[in-house]
Amino acid sequence: MPQMTVCPSCAEPLEPEDVFCGACGINLAQSPATPRGGTGDFVLAAPAHLLLDEPSGPPCAQCDGRIAADGYCDTCGAARPNPRDHVERCLEGVAGVSDRGHRHHRNEDSFTVAATSLPDGASAVVAVVCDGVSSATRPDEASQAAADTASESLLTALEAGTDPTRAMHDALLDAARAVDALADGRAPEPGTNSPACTCVSAVAAGGAVTIGWIGDSRAYWIPDDREAAEPYRLTEDDSWAARMVAAGLMEEAEAYADPRAHAITGWLGADAGELDPHTVTFTPHVPGVILVCTDGLWNYAEAATALADAVPADARTEPLSAARDLVQFALAGGGHDNITVAVLPFPPAPGRRPEAPPTPTLVDLPPTV
Structure with missing residues (x-):
């Protein structure tokens, strides 16, 4: 009989003089030298544990x-x-949320929120929202460059005492130049245009609100009391649908139901042609919030009154929560596009009155009846 070197039952290594297995206790004299089904080859004992790669990443x-x-x-x-799939930012007096949505593989929207002081010590709150044009090269880079540049330009101009309307106009042109620069020395990807985006901005300062835009991203005024004061859209789209309506060729509902409705006629980018930024200043006479958003939100509630129904009643005191709720509203509606919204309370903080007496402006909303 060959000498057993391992236990035929548990494979424990054996000494020549062993009569019983020290591990399992089997009587070696009464057991076959080769485990059932074995070959007689030396059998290694099973390791106490396996050494696996530690999880990484x-x-x-x-x-x-x-x-x-x-x-x-x-x-x-x-x-x-x-990291850009979902972004939230909040400061005193302004908050914003951006989300990739359900259908897009990346978030091509970008936004900034900021606050500063005017030379007289009064506060100014800024929000910039940009929507990358999906048919363009690197639309996510375009929206990021535009949002960052416009915000920095606005803050610098306001701190220097520049009139908000002039500051807004110049900031949009500065943003356009930043997007133009992305195309320098780099050919567009096949089948696409140069980097491009739309932009809408809001400044709340001195008891008034100034809005500026290029493209079809929008701004809305949503009062706290929607029975006493009516919600209002503050921007007009640079789009095929808006042109059809303005020319009297289509009713608004018909134009926006057309497949060509969202073809934009104004944008920031190297192939945009000559730009003419739109600006408007208005004086709210009742408390409420300004919404600046991309079409990923307003596609699900285009009219100001319809969008107001989705705005929480406490939006002015809880702007971040309101922005989150509005993004969830668009996601629940399908989330077919990137979604970005910034919420600017007015007055900027609960109980505060505007820092300057209201003065008549181009858009002068009626007081509470």
Whole structure:
């Protein structure tokens, strides 16, 4: 009989003089030298534990796997979440939220919120919202460049005492130049145009609100008391539909139902042609909020009264919560596009009155009846 070197029952290594297995206690004299089904070869004992690679990379949001170095989950293949997929920002007097939505593979919107002081010590609150043109090259870069540049231009001009209307006009042109610069020395991707985006901005300062825009991103005035004062859209789209309505060729509902409705006629980008930024200043006579948003939101409630129904009653005191609710409203409606909205309370803080007496402006909303 061959000498057993391992236990035929548990594979524990044996000494030549062993009569019983020290691990399982089997009587070795009464056991076959070769385990049942074995070959007689030396059998290694099973290790106490297996040494596996430690998990590496951040956890996957879709499953229990990990994100590998290539940016995809090693288990389900999902892509690593992009920090721009969902962005929230909040300051005293302004808040904003941006979300990728359900259908797009990236968020091509961008926004900024900021606050500063005027030379006389009064406060000024700024929000800029930009929507990258999906048919253009690098639309996410275009919207980011425009939002950052417009915000910085506005803050610098307001701090220097520039009139808000002039500051807004110049900021939009500065943003356009920043987007133009993205095309320098780089050809557009095949089948696309140069980097491009739309832009809408709002400044609340000195008891008035100034709005500026190029494209079809919008601004709305939503009063707290919607029975005593009517919500109001403050911008006119640079779009095919708006032109049809302005020319009297179509009713608004018919124009916006047309497949060509959202073809924009104004944008920021190297191939935009000569720009003429739109600006308007108005004096709210009742408390409320200014919404600045991309079409990813207003597509689901185009009319000001319809959008107002989605704005929480406490939007002026809880602007971040209101912005979140509005994004969720668009996601629940389908979330077919990127969604971005900024909420500016007016007056800027609960109980505060405007820092300057209201003066008549181009858009002078009626007082409470």
